Every structure is written in C-alpha cells, then in structure tokens.
Amino acid sequence: MSEYDYDLFTIGAGSGGVRASRMAASYGARVAVAEEYRVGGTCVIRGCVPKKLFVYASHVHEEIEDATGFGWTVEGAKFDWKTLIANKDKEIDRLNGIYIGNLEGSAVEIVEDRAVIKDKHTIHLVNQNRDVTAKTILIATGATPNIHEVPGHELAITSNEAFHLDELPKRVVVAGGGYIAVEFAGIFNGLGSETTLVYRGEEILRGFDNDLRRHLHMEMEKKGVTIRTQVVFEKIEKTDDGLAVTLNDGTVIETDAVMFAIGRVPNTKGLGLENAGVKMSANGTIEVDAYSRTNVDNIYAVGDVTNRANLTPVAIREGAAFAETVFANNPVAVDHSCIPTAVFSTPEIGTVGISEEVARERFDRVDVYKSTFRPMKHTLSGRDERTMMKLVVDPASDRVLGVHMIGPASGEIVQAVGIAVQMGATKAQFDATIAVHPTAAEELVTMKTPEPQPTAAAAE
Numbered sequence: 001m002s003e004y005d006y007d008l009f010t011i012g013a014g015s016g017g018v019r020a021s022r023m024a025a026s027y028g029a030r031v032a033v034a035e036e037y038r039v040g041g042t043c044v045i046r047g048c049v050p051k052k053l054f055v056y057a058s059h060v061h062e063e064i065e066d067a068t069g070f071g072w073t074v075e076g077a078k079f080d081w082k083t084l085i086a087n088k089d090k091e092i093d094r095l096n097g098i099y100i101g102n103l104e105g106s107a108v109e110i111v112e113d114r115a116v117i118k119d120k121h122t123i124h125l126v127n128q129n130r131d132v133t134a135k136t137i138l139i140a141t142g143a144t145p146n147i148h149e150v151p152g153h154e155l156a157i158t159s160n161e162a163f164h165l166d167e168l169p170k171r172v173v174v175a176g177g178g179y180i181a182v183e184f185a186g187i188f189n190g191l192g193s194e195t196t197l198v199y200r201g202e203e204i205l206r207g208f209d210n211d212l213r214r215h216l217h218m219e220m221e222k223k224g225v226t227i228r229t230q231v232v233f234e235k236i237e238k239t240d241d242g243l244a245v246t247l248n249d250g251t252v253i254e255t256d257a258v259m260f261a262i263g264r265v266p267n268t269k270g271l272g273l274e275n276a277g278v279k280m281s282a283n284g285t286i287e288v289d290a291y292s293r294t295n296v297d298n299i300y301a302v303g304d305v306t307n308r309a310n311l312t313p314v315a316i317r318e319g320a321a322f323a324e325t326v327f328a329n330n331p332v333a334v335d336h337s338c339i340p341t342a343v344f345s346t347p348e349i350g351t352v353g354i355s356e357e358v359a360r361e362r363f364d365r366v367d368v369y370k371s372t373f374r375p376m377k378h379t380l381s382g383r384d385e386r387t388m389m390k391l392v393v394d395p396a397s398d399r400v401l402g403v404h405m406i407g408p409a410s411g412e413i414v415q416a417v418g419i420a421v422q423m424g425a426t427k428a429q430f431d432a433t434i435a436v437h438p439t440a441a442e443e444l445v446t447m448k449t450p451e452p453q454p455t456a457a458a459a460e
Helices: 015-026 041-046 048-070 081-105 179-190 210-222 312-327 356-362 410-422 427-431 441-445
Strands: 006-011 031-034 109-111 115-119 122-125 130-139 143-145 171-175 194-199 226-229 233-239 242-247 252-255 257-260 264-266 299-301 341-343 349-353 367-373 387-394 399-406
Touching: 006 015, 006 115, 006 312, 015 031, 015 041, 015 081, 015 130, 015 312, 041 048, 041 081, 048 081, 048 179, 081 109, 171 179, 171 252, 179 194, 179 210, 179 341, 194 252, 210 226, 210 349, 210 356, 210 387, 210 399, 242 257, 341 410, 349 410, 356 387, 356 399, 387 427, 387 441, 399 410, 399 427, 410 441, 427 441
Parallel strands: 006 031, 006 130, 031 109, 130 299, 171 194, 171 257, 194 226
Antiparallel strands: 115 122, 122 130, 143 264, 233 242, 242 252, 341 349, 349 399, 367 387, 387 399
C-alpha cells in the first residue's frame, strides 16, 4: 500500500489541471483535483468561452445592417442584455457539467475545497479542516485580473464581473490594450455602449505585428470606439450621473462603468507554496523547467500560473506533457516558440510565428508579402471594413516565419495555417498550393511580390 493518499493531487480544475489529472488517471495513477469555485477554470467559466458568446452577440447588429445590401428588410430588432446573460449562464452550466462528468468518468476524485500546501507532500483542505498526502502535487490555479490601484479603483470591474452585470452600461471605459481589453471594447461597442479604450502604450496589442496593431486600431475607431493611447488613470470618482475617470493628461471621461483589463497575475497567493520551498518570482509566477517541474522535485505547475504563454490550449498541452512525463515515463517538453493564436476583437485577428519586427532583428534580410482588400461580403453590404493578410519570409531558406491576418474568420484560418508554419513550410510550398476561390484565405497562397525593403532611414 502506498504511503500517500494519492499519486497526484492537482490544485485547480481549469483546462490544464483537468487535462493533466485525466491523463494521469488513464495511466493508472490515483488522482484528486481540488477546486474551490467551479470546475472548468477561467476559460470555460469566466473567460474565453463566455467572451466569445458575447462577441457573437455583439456582431449581430452589423449583420442586421448588412442584410439590407442583400435584399433583406429587418424590422423591430431589439437587444436584451438579460436574455444574453441567462442564455450564456445556461451554456456555462452545461459545460461545467461536462467537465465534472469527464473527471468522474476518468476516476478522478473532485474535492470541492480550497487546498493549501503544508509541506512538499501534504495538502490541507481548508473547509473540511483535514490533511491529505500526495506523492506528486500539480499547481494549476491560473491567473487573476490585475488591478490598477488608483484612488477609486474599487469602483471598477474586471472581466470576472463583466459577465454578470445586471444591466448593459450605456457608457464604458476599458483600461488596457491586450487581448481582453480590445475584445471587450468591441463587445461593448457592438452591443451599443459608448466605448472608450485607454492604454498607456503607444499602440494597442503590444507584442503583435505592428501592421496588425495599426490596422485593428483604425478599424475599431471606424466602428465607433474611442481609443486613447499614452495616457493612464489618475483616479475614478462616483458622480450623480455615474462615474468620472480622470486621466494623467487632465482629461475627464464621464462613464457608467470602468473595466480594468490591464493584464493578469499568477494566482498563487495563499496557496502555501512557501511552506514547501517552491521558488517564485516577485509577481508570484511559479518558476518551472522545460518539463513544468519546480525547484521542489515532486511539485509541478502548468498554465497561466507559470506565466509562459498564457493561453488555454497551451495550458492543456502543458498538462498533457506533464502527465506523459511523470506518469507514462515519456519525457515531453512543450515547444512554446510557435503558437497559433486568435484575438476575438472586431474585426478578429489570427497570427502564428514571429512578427516582421522580430524577424528583422533576427535575420539579415526579411521578405514581407502583404495584401489589404475589402471582404467580398462587403461589396454588397457597403460596410467600410478592410481585411489584411501578411506573410513574413526568410529569403535565405524561403521558410515562412510568420502569418498575420485581420478580418472575418482569421481565427479559424490561422488554426490550419499554423500546421504549415509549425512544419517549416516555405513560401514556394504556399505558392504551390491551389487556392480555394472565392475566399479570403486564398490570399495566403496567391501573394507573389514582396514589399519593397525598408530604407535605412525607415528602419531607424
């Protein structure tokens, strides 16, 4: 009989923790997973899934407007926020049930409690006031929204609360410039809120290809979002008519809601990691090696809590690699160098590989192929929206280093294109692929002439 209650005890039942736990159990391990809120984690319960449902809802008003160009007359259309919230909650409840069923079907014990580490093999269950032991411990507690602690910050909401507002705010100010900020700015604007996006940097979506960043900025403003860059909040005050946001340039914005989307921080506070001597960085990030192992030999961590690539599919892949490594005697290290990703902004972005800017830092010469065009749908709808497709190529090897696009279905397209980039496909292989016509994606295999090389002055 084992000296421990479990072979694996996972803290956190989000996407990474669930995948790791189920796979470990499939290899014969005795597994329990502790979750103090709801099984499914941020992505399923209060993140990407409900967010994308909101994105769908926010697009309907444009689809109604576009219908006129196709001969349809739509009258009496109305939006009801409470109906959207209720239907979203039903879907989240369904998914929560599926996650629970999958764990139970895999013989993983679900512990509905807060788990705190007492030492490298002991976990204290707070509400039950008892201890359990495990040979291996996996931390998969994700991340939590960051708050800019200016005066009045308690009046603001984060993405957590945005999914449960009683009413849709008529006016909203979103602070931030990353995935969550631009996505929610598009959601609120699309549902009819007067929306302002405030970002401290020079341009939104830091780290993405600059052409994508500029293009999205332009399209969001065309749709009615006010974007203020290189300014920050100084204070938030309650007024008779709602809230007042004061920026550091003296501007005061009257609004009904303020949403902080200024990044997320690892959810490690109160986990007792220090009791086991787990090494963390100053912001609470758990430091791990290529196999997700901490400095404590039997404690591992996957997902956003490690702050490597904070995306749900990455957490799932890390969880699977952990289970393979520890319980199947098959060491697997996740490659974080080429990750396809989508931003469900309006319009949406799909990207894989490195940006033009990074490529020019790494290679002596870079070829860029770019196409900007009006989506076919809008030739009849009349909407002023442009799609952009871009390839970044190393001319020495002809390898496609990056694919970047913005426009309808970009997220779906980049999933397939990501396979080619991951495999090291060349521009010649892209060109040899027959186009699917008429589609937007055919531009990726029909662009023949690279952009002119930047001059020395332009590079400076």
